[in-house]
Amino acid sequence: MELKVNGQLQRLPEHASDPAMPLLWALRDGLDLTGTKFGCGVAACGACTVQVDGEARRSCVTPLSSVVGRTITTIEGLGPDHVLQQAWVAHQVPQCGYCQSGMLMAAAALLRKNRQPSDAEIDAAITNLCRCGTYPRVRAAIHAAAAQLAGAKA
Ligand code: FES
Numbered sequence: 001m002e003l004k005v006n007g008q009l010q011r012l013p014e015h016a017s018d019p020a021m022p023l024l025w026a027l028r029d030g031l032d033l034t035g036t037k038f039g040c041g042v043a044a045c046g047a048c049t050v051q052v053d054g055e056a057r058r059s060c061v062t063p064l065s066s067v068v069g070r071t072i073t074t075i076e077g078l079g080p081d082h083v084l085q086q087a088w089v090a091h092q093v094p095q096c097g098y099c100q101s102g103m104l105m106a107a108a109a110l111l112r113k114n115r116q117p118s119d120a121e122i123d124a125a126i127t128n129l130c131r132c133g134t135y136p137r138v139r140a141a142i143h144a145a146a147a148q149l150a151g152a153k154a
């Protein structure tokens, strides 16, 4: 089985090719993309968030069969130069860091659709959980990234 991940067609090893296997397992155990985290396994926390065709998806409950031929992006594909990653550093968003790759992927998916989200829109769109309580910093960093993107366009 092959998946298009971070711009490259990647062949999954035999042990990570069951069509019913959650995408999260294949990414971590099949492709060694360990930036995406396991939290709850039941679509509740968002630690496993990746993008499928630009939309935020919880990979722990996404079967491989549903993403063959689609475009998958993980935190490794977002890259350290991404405006959100830079805003995350500037605002010192991560605390323990465990939830943050999922947060970033959800934030990137939001900014693709809404270039100037309000706090309420951020809260509605990003339902990822953070046990360290970084929500105010997440909002501030998204606003900073949105402002930078708006400035770059002007
Ligand atoms: S590990 Fe997927 S939502 Fe928690």
Ligand code: FES
Residues within 6 Å of the ligand: 093, 094, 095, 096, 097, 098, 099, 100, 129, 130, 131, 132, 133, 134
């Ligand atoms: S930074 Fe620790 S869980 Fe979010």
